[in-house]
Amino acid sequence: MGDAQCTIAVVGLGVLGLVTVKNLLEEGFDVTGFDREPFVGGLWHYTEDDRTSVLPTATIINISKERGCFTDFPFPEDTPSHCTAGHVQQYLESYIEHFKLAPHLRLSTSVKRVSRDNVANKWVVDIDGAGSEYFDKVIIATGINSSPHVPKLEGVEAFEGKCLHSRAFKRPEQFKGQKVVVVGLGNTGADTSVSLVGQADKVYLSHNHGAIIMPRTVNGGIPIDHTLTSRMTKIQSLLEYYLPSVYEMVFNAALKKIQNANFKLKPEWKVYPAPSLKHAVPIISDNLVANLESGAVQSVAGIKRVVGPHELELDDGTRLEGIDTIIWATGYRTSFSVLDPEVDPTRHTTPRWAAAKGSRGKPLPRLYQNVISLDHPDSLAFMGCGAFATGAFPLNDVASMALAQVWKGASPLPPRGEMERAVDRQHEFVCGVAESGSAVPGWVRQHEWMAWANAAAGTGVDEYLGWTLAGWKFWYRDREFCRLLVDGIYTPHLFRVFETGKRKTWEGARTEIERVNRAVAAARAARDKKAKAKTV
Structure with missing residues (x-):
């Protein structure tokens, strides 16, 4: 377990901050979350103010609830697959209640500056109207939608x-x-x-x-992302990593085919x-x-x-x-204005990125795995700076699980030089993208990033669903469930199934995965029956 005396400040209580607070508390850290707003949820909470927010009924989620939820907290069963922003806000409030996060959240509290006190070996969090507080570690979770572009x-x-x-x-x-x-x-x-x-x-x-x-849906109402399985995602990410040109050609053609069919x-x-x-x-x-x-x-x-x-x-x-x-x-520019410039990860943006047309003047942070500060890897981290084609809820859930294990000491970081080289390779990749067209600064190669995150968090996914001895044993013992995990609905609960001695499992993961697959299969059967009846 984490050191209960180790204090952590999480700045920002949108989706990124909430799941980070929860996962660090779960590992025994003393965590306090801060947000300047009187509410949680960030952009998912509608506000009339000139701040980023959804429209409560007009905004519909693009990723189905079955694939876009947190790893150990599904949406209510009666929520539509593509629900409104109002449903999401209710979901986040239920998440806080279920995991008893409220005592650790300080709303209407504006953090003005985060700086380093090297003498005290602490982080100084300056709070508007309330002076300064000291923490052992800090996580910036203010998100990418803070500064309009x-x-x-x-x-x-x-x-x-x-x-x-x-x-x-x-x-x-x-x-x-x-x-x-x-x-x-x-x-x-x-x-x-x-x-x-x-x-x-x-x-x-x-x-x-x-x-x-x-x-959002195909074939008479099937959410389009229900056709994406764990196996397909693995193949896709491997192609992207090893044969990027083939990956680009194949998946561009596949998306165009779906578009033209609809x-x-x-x-x-x-x-x-x-x-x-x-x-x-x-x-x-x-x-x-x-x-x-x-x-x-x-x-x-x-x-x-x-x-x-x-x-x-x-x-x-x-x-x-x-x-x-x-x-x-x-769109938006990611802003780290709350940080002292001496620890701002964008202060050394590579000239190649700045010169690339596709960078569009946006900053490019130097972060190990787009999460961990190179200046203070043991005490400063960021949520929301990594992205690939998946939902923000499960991505940042896994990212914060990985960070919790790193800071617990269960998943040691490589030497500084190796981390620097990893960041250099990531920057070479994203700069190449920006030189040929528009680029998201945080875009990562899914295979590479997930391999790190799964190993650091200890999800067991790559071991138990891979070509390993553990994988073959799991398949032999529980073939039907293994099939559901590989070829069924690719739900985030997959990341809480296997016991590895690192992140906490969720005892309801198997039940929920089986329920979701039954419900989706029943819905498909009902649609097929209705469609067949119309043709008779």
């Missing part, structure tokens, strides 16, 4: 309409009767555009690249050719295409400049007149 627009000072970032977009009815330009063809741009339909007089979706557009796209929308999946995640939307088809949303080129008080010139020379509002759905 707004591109420079020529002539914007002459625009007399309203300009806002998508995080300030709260109520579509506030734009009733207006002509609105939404900039950015991504999930946020798609959701914002569609939510304006029926309120704004005209909705333009402005973009300078294409996108893959995917439905939507008929028109050339004038300019949504194809789409960038490779390594440069842009697919748009998950059930109604964007229908609104493009009806003309309720009009696809236009990127904005070149402002040419009048309410007039814009686009990259293709077209002019849009009478524009009332520009909404920038252009």
Whole structure:
């Protein structure tokens, strides 16, 4: 168990912070979580303030509840597979209650600065209006959606309409009767555009690249991510690591095939050719295409400049007149402004990254496995700086489990030089992506990152579901359950099944995995029966 006298401050109590507090408490550390808001959940809690938040009913999760939950806490059975943001907020509040986290959370508490006191060998957490507190370790879990990224627009000072970032977009009815330009063809741009339909007089979706557009469900209502198994994920991640060009070709083609089977796209929308999946995640939307088809949303080129008080010139020379509002759905920059500059992991951003067009001016932190500080690996870490094509809930659950075992001493870190070389290799990879197109600073190769995280956390997944002696023994003893884990619904509960002596298992993992697979199979059978009856 962790040293109960070892105090840890977790800054930020969104999804990243909550699961980190829980997993470190579980290992015996004395943990305190801080958030400036009077609520938990971060962006999943709706707020009218100019801060990043979902829309409580309009925002629908893109990853099904079966695959997007925490590893040891499923969503309620009666929650829809693709539920609303309101459901997610209730889920997070239930998570706090179930694991009794409330006494360890300090809300309405703004951390102004985190710095190092080398004499005391402590971290100093300066709290607005309440002085300083000292901790042995600190985790920054403020997330990647803290600082809006707004591109420079020529002539914007002459625009007399309203300009806002998508995080300030709260109520579509506030734009009733207006002509609105939404900039950015991504999930946020798609959701914002569609939510304006029926309120704004005209909705333009402005973009300078294409996108893959995917439905949430296929084959009569099956969540699209239910077709992704543990076996398929393993094959995908191995291809990405060892044969990246083959991986890129195969999975781009697979996504395009699903898109074309569900939507008929028109050339004038300019949504194809789409960038490779390594440069842009697919748009998950059930109604964007229908609104493009009806003309309720009009696809236009990127904005070149402002040419009048309410007039814009686009990259293709077209002019849009009478524009009332520009909404920038252009993402965020990760900010570590709470940290003393001496320990800011972005202070030495590699020149190659800064020069790459696809970096778009965003910082690139130097972190071991995109989690652990190289300056103070034994006491400073970050959540939310690593990403690949999976849900944020299970990814950061596993990441914080791994960190807990590292700081417990159960999973020692390699020597400093080896960690530096690992970061150099990661930066070479992500810089290569940025030089050929847009790049997410935290993008990692799934196979490499999960191998580290599974080993450090002690999930046992690679041993018991791999070509090892333990794997063969598990298959021989429990073939049906092994089949469910490998070829059934790829639920995050998989990471809590096996006892390894490291992270805590969840005694309900097997039961929940079996229940989810039964429920999904029954739902599929019912849909098939209904479809067959219609054809008779």
